[in-house]
Amino acid sequence: MKKNDSRIYDPAVECMDRDELHRIQLERLKETVKLVYDKVPMYRERMDAKGVKPEDIQTLEDLSKLPFTNKSDLRDQFPFGLLAADKSEIVRIQGSSGTTGKPIVSGYTENDVEVWTEMVARALAAAGGGKDDIVQVTYGYGLFTGGLGAHQGATRIGAMTVPMSSGNTQRQLMMMHDLGATMLCCTPSYAIFLGESLKELGYDLSEFQLKSGCFGAEPWTEEMRDKLEELFDINAYNIYGLTEIAGPGVSYECPAKDGMHICEDHVIAEIIDPETGEPLPYGTRGELVFTTITKTGMPMIRYRTHDICVLTEEPCSCGRTHVRMGRITGRTDDMLIIRGVNVFPSQIESALLRVSGVAPHYMLIVDRVNSTDTLEVQVELTDEMFSDKVADLERVRDEIKEQIKSVVGISATVKLVPPKSIQRSEGKAKRTIDKRGLTE
C-alpha cells in the first residue's frame, strides 16, 4: 500500500472541541427549525399537530420533540413542496431515481452547494487529496449526486479533476494510466471491476500512479476494502451520503479506517429505535436519522435514512472530534420483528460466516404457530459442510443454531438445503419470507 499522506482540510472545524461544536449545532438547529416552520407548510402542520413551536427548541435534546421526515414525504411534496427558499434562489437540482414510481429531487441554494462541496473536500483531503493530485471521477454525472459531488470537492482542493463519469472500462483505464491519476472516486463494485480488468488487459500496475480512492454510494465490506487495496496498491476510503441531505461527503473515513466522521457542523445525526422512534445512546445499533442545520434550499428535519448503523463519540486517533458512524449493516426495510426482537438478515449472515465452511446463502422464513413466532433459517450446503455422516451434519446445524442464538438472541430452527436451491438475485437479494400475514 502506498504511503499515506492524509491531511485535515479544516482543522478548526473538524477537530473542534465538542462543547463548542454542540453550541454551534444548537444555534444552527434553532435557525433551521424557525426557517422551516415559517416557510414549509408540511413542517409547520406537523409541528402544530405535535404542539411544538420553534421556541420549544432550547437544547439539542429538544430535537426529539420534532416530527420525523420520510422519503415518502419527498415523493408527496415532489418537486418543490419542501423548499424553504424561493425558487429563484435554487441553483441546482439533484435527485435519485428510486426503485418505484416518481424520483425524489432536492433543491440546492448557492449556500447548499457550497456546504456540500466543503464536505467532499474534507473527505478527499482525508484520503490524501491536494492540489498536486489528479482525481478521476468515475461516479455517474447527472441527477445522481456522486459525479458532481466528487467533481466539486476535487476542484475545491485544487486537484486536477478528470470528469470521466461511469462506464467504458477500457477508456477509464487508459486515462487513469496516461494522465497518471492519483485518486479514484468510484463505487466500490465498479472499482473492483476496473482493478480486475487492469490485469486482464495486460496493464502493468507499476505504471499507474493511483495512491488512494474514495468509494461509496453502495454498502461494501472490509473484504472489499482489502481487495481494492490489493488490486490497485492504494488506500481505500469509505464515503457516505444521500441526496436528501446533500450527497456524498455527509460522512467520510480518516486514515484510522474505523468509521466515518459525520460533518456535524452541518448535520445532526441521531440513532433511533426504528420501531418506537425513541433516540438511542451512542454505541447502540439502530436507524440513522439526520437533521440538516446549514441547508437553506431544502432543509431536512429528522430525516429517516432507514440505514442501520452504530454511532460512536469515542475520540479518534486522527484528531477529528466529529462522531463516527460504522458501516451500514442493514436497512430497516429488511428488519423482522420476531418474538419482539429486531432481527436483520445481515445479523444472520454474520452468524453464518462464523461457522467454518458455511457460505452466506440463506433464506429466513418467519411464521406464527400457536400464537408464537417461529424462525426457520435455510442454509445452503457447501462441499465443506457436507458429510456422509449424520452426526457431522447435525454438528454443523447445531453450530449454526448456536451462533444465531448468540448473535441475534433468539432460537431458530436451521434447515440445510441443497446448493443453489435458494434463489439468486442480480440486485437486492430476497432474504426473507414472512408468512405471518402481519404486513399490510
Next chain:
Amino acid sequence: MFITQISVYLENNRGTLRKLTGVLASAGIDMLGLSVADTSNFGIARIVVREKDFSAAIAALIDAGYMAMKNQVLCAAVPNRPAGLDSVLAVIDAQHLFIEYMYSFNYSLDGNALMILRLNSDEMDNKAIIRNLTENGVRLLTQEEVNAL
C-alpha cells in the same frame, strides 16, 4: 481396499427418494447398493455404483440440484451363516473401532453376504484399520471386485 460410495443429501419432503431414483434411472445408472439414513429433519442416501458410473452419477445428481459427493468405505464379505456377522463385528470390536454406520448389499459373493462398513478410530489411520481387519480374517473387497459384480 477402500471402495467408493456416493453420498447424497436429502431434504425431508414427500417424494424426495423417488426423485433421486428418477435422476439415476434417467442417467442409466445401475445401483449396486443403497441405504438411507434418516433423521427427523433430513436424510443421507448412500449409494454404491460401479467405477465406470461414478462421474455420470455425480454429474446427474449435481445437475438435478443435489448435494452429492464421493467418499471411501469398506466392503466386507460376511460368511452367510449363523454368527457370520458376529465374527466380523467381534474383530472390529477387539480393535476398538467405531462403526459410524453399516448396511448390507444387494449382492453376494462366493456364498458371502456383502456389507458396507464406515469405521472410525481414535488411534488408527485407514491403512492400519485395513491391515488389522485383514490380518484377523475379515475379507475386504477391492473396487475391482465390486466393479465385477
